[in-house]
Amino acid sequence: QVQLVESGGGVVQPGRSLRLSCAASGFIFSIYGMHWVRQAPGKGLEWVAAILHDGSLKYYADSVKGRFTISRDNSKNTLYLQMNSLRPDDTAVYFCAKPVPGDPPQAIDYWGQGTLVTVSS
Amino acid sequence: DIQMTQSPSSLSASVGDRVTITCRASQDISNSLAWFQQKPGKAPKSLIYAASSLQSGVPSKFSGSGSGTDFTLTISSLQSEDFATYYCQQYKSYPLTFGGGTKVEIK
Numbered sequence: 001q002v003q004l005v006e007s008g009g010g011v012v013q014p015g016r017s018l019r020l021s022c023a024a025s026g027f028i029f030s031i032y033g034m035h036w037v038r039q040a041p042g043k044g045l046e047w048v049a050a051i052l053h054d055g056s057l058k059y060y061a062d063s064v065k066g067r068f069t070i071s072r073d074n075s076k077n078t079l080y081l082q083m084n085s086l087r088p089d090d091t092a093v094y095f096c097a098k099p100v101p102g103d104p105p106q107a108i109d110y111w112g113q114g115t116l117v118t119v120s121s
Numbered sequence: 122d123i124q125m126t127q128s129p130s131s132l133s134a135s136v137g138d139r140v141t142i143t144c145r146a147s148q149d150i151s152n153s154l155a156w157f158q159q160k161p162g163k164a165p166k167s168l169i170y171a172a173s174s175l176q177s178g179v180p181s182k183f184s185g186s187g188s189g190t191d192f193t194l195t196i197s198s199l200q201s202e203d204f205a206t207y208y209c210q211q212y213k214s215y216p217l218t219f220g221g222g223t224k225v226e227i228k
Contacts, residue, residue: 035217037165045157045165045208047217059215062122095164105212107155107170109177114164 002026002110004096009115012086022079022096022112030054030074033104036081038092039114048094049081052104064090086119093117123147123211127220133228140196142223144209149189153213156185156194159222160205168207169194199225 008020022034036048049070050059058070069082079096093114099106124147134140144154152172157165167176169185172192182197196203204227209220 044222045159045210045219047210047219050215050217061216099212100170105153105215105217107153107167107212108157108210109167109170111164111167 002098004098004110004112006094006096006112006115009094009117011118011120013121014087014119016086017082017084018086018117020081020083020094020096020115020117022081024077024079024096024098027098029072029077032098032101033106034070034072034079035097035099035108036070036079037095037097037108037111038090039095040089040092043092046092050105051079083117086117088119091117091119122216123150123214123218125209125211125218125220127207127209127223129223130221131224131226133226134199135228136199136201138199140199140203140225142194142207142209142225144187144192144194144220146190146192146211146213150211150213152188153211154185154187154192155210155212156183157208157210158203158205159208165208196225201227 003025005023035050051070067085071080095114096112097108098110100109126145154172156169159165173185206224
């Protein structure tokens with residue numbers, strides 16, 4: 001069965017960096033694009049970034065462009081989100097998500113359980 | 122960017138009720154529309170993709186319809202496990218965008 005397990009969240013000071021990981025299993029990771037989606041406390045869902053199956057193309061929300069970098073290691077079945085210059089409004093639960101098969105962008109069918117990032121001094 | 126507007130933002134309903142949630146896109150997205158259910162403290166669950174196709178394992182009481190700019194999610198007979206927040210999302214183009222959510226509460 002598909003499993004997505006995020007890790008790397010925690011409390012970090014404004015301006016610092018953090019790297020999230022998402023370990024994937026139960027499907028052929030290397031043929032799927034992947035997404036990061038976040039949810040601030042008490043708020044709705046916000047798409048953050050996406051990457052093609054081979055890492056050749058990456059897409060970002062304006063709110064994180066230039067600060068966050070999505071990447072992947074298909075040999076390790078792992079998705080990453082490098083977050084730099086963190087701000088208090090980046091505080092959120094970060095989910096990794098897998099889309100259905102097909103040319104991107106495609107609908108999400110599986111979600112990880114999420115990892116909480118808190119940006120606070 | 123494509124804006125997604127959901128209505129209502131919340132609703133109260135009783136077990137057994139038929140519930141309809143609407144989602145409007147700011148431009149034509151064809152049928153590139155998904156619906157998600159989220160319960161407090163949990164990850165979202167995918168319900169529908171391509172506006173009307175049920176994800177694997179989703180019960181048939183959920184149905185979706187629409188194309189272009191106007192879409193609906195219908196729950197035919199609300200059960201206790203269906204009380205949650207529902208989100209629509211367009212995946213026609215990047216950046217992907219979500220509606221603001223509809224919280225379905227017990228009357």
